Amino acid sequence: MITDHIRCALLPVAVLLAAAFGCTSAPAEPPAPTEVRVLSSNGVKSVIDDLRPEIERAVGHALSIEFSTAASLKTKIEGGEAFDVAILTPALIDNLIAQGKVAADSRTDVARAGVGVGTRQGAPAVDISTPEALKSTLLKARSVTFTAEGQSRTTIDRAFDTLGIADAMRPKIILKGPGESPEAVASGDAEMVITLMSEILPVPGIQLVGPLPAALQGYVSFTAGRSSTARDAGAANALLRYLSDPAVAAAMKAHGLDAAAAGAPSTR
Numbered sequence: 001m002i003t004d005h006i007r008c009a010l011l012p013v014a015v016l017l018a019a020a021f022g023c024t025s026a027p028a029e030p031p032a033p034t035e036v037r038v039l040s041s042n043g044v045k046s047v048i049d050d051l052r053p054e055i056e057r058a059v060g061h062a063l064s065i066e067f068s069t070a071a072s073l074k075t076k077i078e079g080g081e082a083f084d085v086a087i088l089t090p091a092l093i094d095n096l097i098a099q100g101k102v103a104a105d106s107r108t109d110v111a112r113a114g115v116g117v118g119t120r121q122g123a124p125a126v127d128i129s130t131p132e133a134l135k136s137t138l139l140k141a142r143s144v145t146f147t148a149e150g151q152s153r154t155t156i157d158r159a160f161d162t163l164g165i166a167d168a169m170r171p172k173i174i175l176k177g178p179g180e181s182p183e184a185v186a187s188g189d190a191e192m193v194i195t196l197m198s199e200i201l202p203v204p205g206i207q208l209v210g211p212l213p214a215a216l217q218g219y220v221s222f223t224a225g226r227s228s229t230a231r232d233a234g235a236a237n238a239l240l241r242y243l244s245d246p247a248v249a250a251a252m253k254a255h256g257l258d259a260a261a262a263g264a265p266s267t268r
Contacts, residue, residue, distance in 0.1 A: 037083045040065055040066070042199055047111075047198070047252055055239065074092045082227075102228060108240045110224050110243045117212070120206055123191075129213065134213060143172050144194060145189075146194045174189070183203060
């Protein structure tokens with residue numbers, strides 16, 4: 001009987017202690033949604049920025065995105081940078097797959113972009129419609145800028161060599177960092193920019209003259225992949241599905257890109 005009395009006396013105390021320390025049966029608050037960390041080439045920046053609200057709705061998570069050159073982002077990944085999805089060039093993604101840093105079964109072709117010429121908004125029209133016209137225009141230009149380590153650099157150097165103007169162009173060239181060359185034209189620091197058309201179209205203050213002539217054109221393709229250590233593989237896969245959906249082809253085109261299904265494959 002004494003034991004029963006003690007038990008009854010202690011019950012209210014136990015209830016009060018449980019309430020005081022939160023030991024109740026109320027459901028715990030759900031964890032905040034995890035951001036999807038994306039490392040992406042500047043070549044697809046404009047279309048991803050434009051579609052970002054739709055992408056985030058489709059994926060169910062906010063995006064945390066770092067844009068730069070594909071080469072510099074690959075170096076970061078190799079140095080241990082955490083990410084969920086990388087959008088680089090096919091060769092760089094394939095190399096990261098070989099290193100075990102990107103899941104092989106997630107490799108997804110996204111888009112390709114051609115190289116074009118841009119000038120400051122309102123500048124007199126120039127002719128780049130044929131190789132000879134482009135040669136004449138470049139030789140008349142006071143300065144030409146492009147990204148030092150950009151994926152379009154190979155196409156630009158090859159065009160200069162093919163046209164026989166590599167030496168003549170050297171004093172006019174202004175090399176810039178990632179994403180800086182179009183802004184250099186907009187600010188008046190350079191007369192002309194040569195880079196991916198997808199990097200020219202979204203920049204205020206400059207105008208796209210047009211693509212390089214077909215004989216000199218080179219395309220840069222963009223391929224995405226999921227980190228082998230992605231925090232949320234399902235969310236990363238949802239992003240990859242969105243980027244490869246044929247429904248985004250029109251948006252890609254508006255930003256100077258060909259959706260992967262619409263364009264011929266690139267060897268780079």
